[in-house]
Structures are given as structure tokens and as C-alpha cells.
Amino acid sequence: MATLVTKKSSPIEDSEALQKAFKGWGTDEKSVIEILGHRNVYQRQQIRKSYQEIYQEDILKRLESELSGDFERAVYRWMLEPADRDAVLVNVAIKDGNKGYNVIVEIVCVLSPEEVLAMRRAYQNRYKHSLEEDVAAHTTGHLRQLLVGLVGSFRYGGDEINPRLAKTEADILHESIKEKKGNYEEAIRIITTRSKTQLLATLNRYRDDHGTSITKKLLDNASDDFHKALHTAIRCINDHKKYYEKVMRSALKRVGTDEDGLTRVVVTRAEKDLKDIKELYYKRNSVHLEDEVAKEISGDYKKFLLTLLGK
Amino acid sequence: MATLVTKKSSPIEDSEALQKAFKGWGTDEKSVIEILGHRNVYQRQQIRKSYQEIYQEDILKRLESELSGDFERAVYRWMLEPADRDAVLVNVAIKDGNKGYNVIVEIVCVLSPEEVLAMRRAYQNRYKHSLEEDVAAHTTGHLRQLLVGLVGSFRYGGDEINPRLAKTEADILHESIKEKKGNYEEAIRIITTRSKTQLLATLNRYRDDHGTSITKKLLDNASDDFHKALHTAIRCINDHKKYYEKVMRSALKRVGTDEDGLTRVVVTRAEKDLKDIKELYYKRNSVHLEDEVAKEISGDYKKFLLTLLGK
Structure with a gap:
């Protein structure tokens, strides 16, 4: 369930109140929070539209110049349309280097397949590159295979489970990661391509057959970026x-x-x-x-x- | 330019004429060809819809039982909605093993990024799996990386070219494939993720700098499935x-x-x-x-x- 408490309002009134909060010397941050902190995604997009119509100005640009620091960044991300916001988060993460890999994994593993596509479209609109292109150019080896696989995957969204496949692939995962220098090709294949429902069945089967969760097992040798990213992917798919x-x-x-x-x-x-x-x-x-x-x-x-x- | 010569007609009249061609002992193949061989994709979908409404039967099923052999297969594929038809072609190719890899590559490299997505959606609707899932499960190593990369890629569709990148990546491609047992990771990254426009610039640059086309170079050691698939990908992107x-x-x-x-x-x-x-x-x-x-x-x-x- 959500925590956001929304209030009814008209986008025009909101735009006028925000314009008033921006006016003069200093900004009335309290009003900005009072308004934007109580509007859902649809209301916020309406405000952006109506502010543009009334004042011929993008409210995002105005907010950037009126606010500052972590507050500004939070409001800015809150005001962006979700697919666009996630595209920004992923782009910042790519530039962050190894600190950012987990954020990329988190976003593409938690979003639904359709949401990932929408985010990839938004990424292209904004950066004139494909997301997989930028991710691949910043990584190598197994880490690249994993990240590009996760980004490119358009997972099947159905509820069917193949229990025999869950058993086989739980064993493959176990074999694949039991040594520090394992052969990760198959683990990458399974984690990047199977449907989330199928993966849950496989992860459960892993626990049943091998007496521990795969994430615990992975933590034992999660020393490099690849292992950390694989660990994050499984955790986000398992229970975000x-x-x-x-x-x-x-x-x-x-x-x-x-x-x-x-x-x-x-x-x-x-x-x-x-x-x-x-x-x-x-x-x-x-x-x-x-x-x-x-x-x-x-x-x-x-x-x-x-x-x-x-x- | 197209070769198809279309004729105006109403889907209801077409449905009735086709039903007449199916009736009785034997099929009037000449009428089937006369009608379906002169209808565009929109008209064919209208015929399918109106035939279903009038006769409560899928005309595709009826055509399957009335016709046979290569003729049946050609008509069947012609009648399917294009994204669905391509999903069928790719699925047959996956089952075909090493004979089919080129078909998979051909389809995902020739279609536009949006058409590839539509085909992947159709694939899921039809087979209850994702396309990348089935491709990955049937391949290994570099071949898998290449095919899954091509299938998962949602290439940027813009016209921007980065000439410096074209130069760098032409050199990387040259280094990557000049030996028989080269390091193909980078070649796979470039071919699977860059926009088609950028790739054309890179391939031209390759020709200018290295005195031969990359496809000729690849043919010299195109002995295995991976090399053949890479060769096909580049040819389809270069000039389909x-x-x-x-x-x-x-x-x-x-x-x-x-x-x-x-x-x-x-x-x-x-x-x-x-x-x-x-x-x-x-x-x-x-x-x-x-x-x-x-x-x-x-x-x-x-x-x-x-x-x-x-x-």
C-alpha cells in the first residue's frame, strides 16, 4: 500500500498557488511541500501542463532554480513522469560507475516488463542513446552480460510455472555459483530471461533442495561488482x-x-x-x-x- | 518498392467468395490465389475478421485444412498479421537448430526497433515464453550472447552519427575479428547495441581504414555458427x-x-x-x-x- 496522502484540487489553482510561492524574494517551501507532497502522479502531470499553459514556463526548470540541494533533487524526481524519472535514475547510476550498478539492477528488476520498456523509451528520448548501449559501453565481462541481459529482457508476464524446469534450473544455479570462479553463463541466462513467476518457483526449489537461500550462498563470495549485481537482481525479483x-x-x-x-x-x-x-x-x-x-x-x-x- | 498488386474489395464479398472456393469436393485454389494474392495486410486482417463473423470459423484453420504443402505454408504466413508471422518464423527457426540461426538474426536485424518489440509481444502471446528465453535456452557461448543481444536490443532510432565513435569502433571491430580466435565481446557489444545509423557509419569507416569490408573479413573465418550469425547480422544491418x-x-x-x-x-x-x-x-x-x-x-x-x- 501507498503512503502518499492525496488531496483533491484543480491544476489551475495549484499552478497559481505555486507561482505565488515562487514569487518575490525567497521561496515559500512550505507551500511547495503542502501542494506537491499531496498530489498523485496524474495530478502532478496536470500541474506541469497547466503551469506551462498559464506561465509559458516549465515548472521543473522553475523548481530547479527556486529550490536547492537534496530537497530540490527529491522534488524534481517526484515531479517527473515515472518512466522518465527512472530513465534519469538509471543514467545517473551509469555515470556513477560501480556504485551505481545496483541501482540499474534494482530498477529493471522491480519494474514490470511493460514499465521497463516505457523507461527504455524515455531513456532514448532524453539521451539519444539506447539504455543497453550505454550500459554495455561502461561495463565488461560477466557484469556486462548480466546488466545488458536484465535491461534487454522483456520477460514473459504470465503465471504459468514449469516445476520440472524449476528443479533443473535450481540445480544449474547451484552448480554455477558453488565455486568462487564458477561458470556463470547459465546463471546469467536463467536470471535474465525467465519470467518472474518461474524464477520464484526456481528460488523456492533451490531453498528446498539445497538447505539455504541462493542469496545467502551468493553473499559468501559477493566480493566483486558482478556478484553484488547478481545478488541484487535475485533479491529484487524474490521480494522487492x-x-x-x-x-x-x-x-x-x-x-x-x-x-x-x-x-x-x-x-x-x-x-x-x-x-x-x-x-x-x-x-x-x-x-x-x-x-x-x-x-x-x-x-x-x-x-x-x-x-x-x-x- | 512493393510488388504486391492490390485490388479494392469488401471483406464480406471476399469472405463469401472464399467460402464458395472452399465448398464441395476439392478447393478452388485459383480463386484463393486471385483473392488473397491481391490484398494488402489491412484487407487480409479485415477478411479474417469478417470470415469469423459470418461463418464462426477462423479462416486460417480452414485454409490449413483446404490447402497443403508449400502452398499452404505460404498462404498461412501471408494471412498472419506481420508481427505474429515473424514470431512464428522465429519460433520455427529456434527449433531448426543451427540451420535457423540466420533466420533469427535476419528478422531481428531487418525489422525496425518498434517492429521487433511488436514481434516479441506476439511471440509471448503465442508461446507463453519470452523470445530471449527460448533463444538463450537453445544456444551457448558467443552465439548466445550475440543472438540474445540482438533480440533484446531496442536500438535508438535517431539519425545522429558520432564520427569519432565510428572510427574507434571500426578499429575495435578490426582488432576483435582479425584473428580466428579473437575476443568477440566488443564486436558483440557494438553490433548488438549501436543504432543502425551509427553502425553504418562504423562499417563505412572500417572499409575506408582497412581496405576491405568487414563482411569479407568475416567470411575468411566464417566456419562456425557464431561467425555465420555475426556475418548475417552485419549484412542485414548494412544492406538488407x-x-x-x-x-x-x-x-x-x-x-x-x-x-x-x-x-x-x-x-x-x-x-x-x-x-x-x-x-x-x-x-x-x-x-x-x-x-x-x-x-x-x-x-x-x-x-x-x-x-x-x-x-
Whole structure:
């Protein structure tokens, strides 16, 4: 379930109120948060459209010049149409080098097959390159094979499971990763091409037959970028909410908060399942996610994220 | 330019005439050819729809039971909606093993990026698997990397060329394939991910800098399936009409005609550029393609293909 609390409003009134908040010396950030922090994706696109019509200006550009820092980045990502926002996140991740691989994996593994396509289209519109082209040019070897495979995959979305295949491929995965220098070709094939439903059956079968989860097994030798990316892919396919709980935990618990991770999870999940992620967070950490967020960050950035968290 | 000669008609009249041709003992193949051989893709889909409404029967099933052999297969493929037809062709090719790799490569390299997506969707609807899943499960090593890369690629469709990149990547391609046991990772990356426009610039640059075309160079060591597939990919991207001319030539000149190749080219290109392919064929062989077709095949199959060839 979502955490976003929406309010009814007209895009014209919203545009006028925002224009008022921008006017004069300094910006009325409180109004910006009050409005944009309570509008769903459709309302936000309507605001963007009507602001353009009334003031002949892209509200995104205006927000960029009015706001700053993590707050600006969070609002900007929140205002972009989701496929376009994910294209931006993936592009930033590509440029980030090895820190960013997990973000690329996360986005293409959590999105539905159709959403991945929409994001790839948005990526092309924005950067005049294909996503797989940029990912492939920045990586080599197994890591490239895995990332390009995940990006290029248009997984079958049906519910059929082939139990015999789940058994065979659980064994192949086990063979493929049991040694540090394993032959990963088959593991890459399975993880990048099978439907998510089939993969869940295979991962369950792995647990049943080998007495441990494949992610635990992978962690034992998750020392390089390829292993980390494979680990992330399996976790996102297996249970993306649990994965996001961990991203939030890592972002908040480390010395110096990881604002990018924090913003990404809140902005991409607030309208989808951030409530479930919050519950998982409380179960795992015995503190409320909002309290932790309130402790670690400050100012308008904090107010905005807490608003999206439904506080 | 197309070779198909279309005639105006109503789908209802066509359905009635076809039903009459099916009726009684034996089929009136001449009428089937006269009607279906002169209808464009839109008209054919309308006929299928209206035949279903009038007779509560799929005309495709009826055609399968009324016709036989190569003629049946050609009419069946002609009647399918193009994305669906290409999905069928690719699926047959996957089952064909090493004979079929070139067909997979041909289809995904000649279609536009959007057409490839439509075909992948059709493939899923029909076979309840993703195309990349089936291709990957039937191949290994470099061949798998190449085929899965080509299938998964959603190439950028813009016209921008980066001349510096063309130079660098022409050199990378040259390095990559100059030895028999080269490192093909980079060649695969370039061929599977770059836009077609960029690839044309790179292939031209290759010719300028290395004094020969990359396809000639590849032919020198095109002994295995991977090299053949790479060769086919580059030829289809470089000049697909020239490629089709060669497919026709090989299909007709060998002992025992290759009806599958012949049908595939005629059925997939009759509404697009078969006229250009015919002209290339005449230039290259000093005989008319239709005359060669008329000599090598017979019966209703021959009459149907010649009709699509605009005879």
C-alpha cells in the first residue's frame, strides 16, 4: 500500500498557488511541500501542463532554480513522469560507475516488463542513446552480460510455472555459483530471461533442495561488482519490499546518510508500497522509519520526505 | 518498392467468395490465389475478421485444412498479421537448430526497433515464453550472447552519427575479428547495441581504414555458427536488400530448392521492397527473379508466389 496522502484540487489553482510561492524574494517551501507532497502522479502531470499553459514556463526548470540541494533533487524526481524519472535514475547510476550498478539492477528488476520498456523509451528520448548501449559501453565481462541481459529482457508476464524446469534450473544455479570462479553463463541466462513467476518457483526449489537461500550462498563470495549485481537482481525479483527495507536501513544507519538511496526509495515507492516497506522496517528494526528519517536528515528535505511517507 | 498488386474489395464479398472456393469436393485454389494474392495486410486482417463473423470459423484453420504443402505454408504466413508471422518464423527457426540461426538474426536485424518489440509481444502471446528465453535456452557461448543481444536490443532510432565513435569502433571491430580466435565481446557489444545509423557509419569507416569490408573479413573465418550469425547480422544491418537477393539466389540455385527461404522472402517483402530486390536480382544474375522462380517450383505454390511477385 501507498503512503502518499492525496488531496483533491484543480491544476489551475495549484499552478497559481505555486507561482505565488515562487514569487518575490525567497521561496515559500512550505507551500511547495503542502501542494506537491499531496498530489498523485496524474495530478502532478496536470500541474506541469497547466503551469506551462498559464506561465509559458516549465515548472521543473522553475523548481530547479527556486529550490536547492537534496530537497530540490527529491522534488524534481517526484515531479517527473515515472518512466522518465527512472530513465534519469538509471543514467545517473551509469555515470556513477560501480556504485551505481545496483541501482540499474534494482530498477529493471522491480519494474514490470511493460514499465521497463516505457523507461527504455524515455531513456532514448532524453539521451539519444539506447539504455543497453550505454550500459554495455561502461561495463565488461560477466557484469556486462548480466546488466545488458536484465535491461534487454522483456520477460514473459504470465503465471504459468514449469516445476520440472524449476528443479533443473535450481540445480544449474547451484552448480554455477558453488565455486568462487564458477561458470556463470547459465546463471546469467536463467536470471535474465525467465519470467518472474518461474524464477520464484526456481528460488523456492533451490531453498528446498539445497538447505539455504541462493542469496545467502551468493553473499559468501559477493566480493566483486558482478556478484553484488547478481545478488541484487535475485533479491529484487524474490521480494522487492524486503530489498527496499534493506536499502533504507543501509541509507540511514551508515555514517553520513545516503540521501540518494533514501530519496530514490521514497519517491519511487510512495505511491506504490511504501506502507508495506515501512511495516517491514519496523518489524526488522523496532523503530519507525519516519522517526529514523526525522533523526537523520533536516530542513525542507526532511519535511518533504516525511510528507511523502504519510506523516 | 512493393510488388504486391492490390485490388479494392469488401471483406464480406471476399469472405463469401472464399467460402464458395472452399465448398464441395476439392478447393478452388485459383480463386484463393486471385483473392488473397491481391490484398494488402489491412484487407487480409479485415477478411479474417469478417470470415469469423459470418461463418464462426477462423479462416486460417480452414485454409490449413483446404490447402497443403508449400502452398499452404505460404498462404498461412501471408494471412498472419506481420508481427505474429515473424514470431512464428522465429519460433520455427529456434527449433531448426543451427540451420535457423540466420533466420533469427535476419528478422531481428531487418525489422525496425518498434517492429521487433511488436514481434516479441506476439511471440509471448503465442508461446507463453519470452523470445530471449527460448533463444538463450537453445544456444551457448558467443552465439548466445550475440543472438540474445540482438533480440533484446531496442536500438535508438535517431539519425545522429558520432564520427569519432565510428572510427574507434571500426578499429575495435578490426582488432576483435582479425584473428580466428579473437575476443568477440566488443564486436558483440557494438553490433548488438549501436543504432543502425551509427553502425553504418562504423562499417563505412572500417572499409575506408582497412581496405576491405568487414563482411569479407568475416567470411575468411566464417566456419562456425557464431561467425555465420555475426556475418548475417552485419549484412542485414548494412544492406538488407542485397542480403535478401543473396537468400533468393541461394534458395533457387541449390540442388533442391529451399522453399522456406523463398516463401519467407516473398511473403515478408512483397508489401515492402520486393521490387528493389527483384531489380538487384536481375543485375546480379542477368535473369529475372520471376523466371527463375517459375522454373524451380510448380503448381499452386508457384502461381501464388508469382502473384505476390507482381507477375
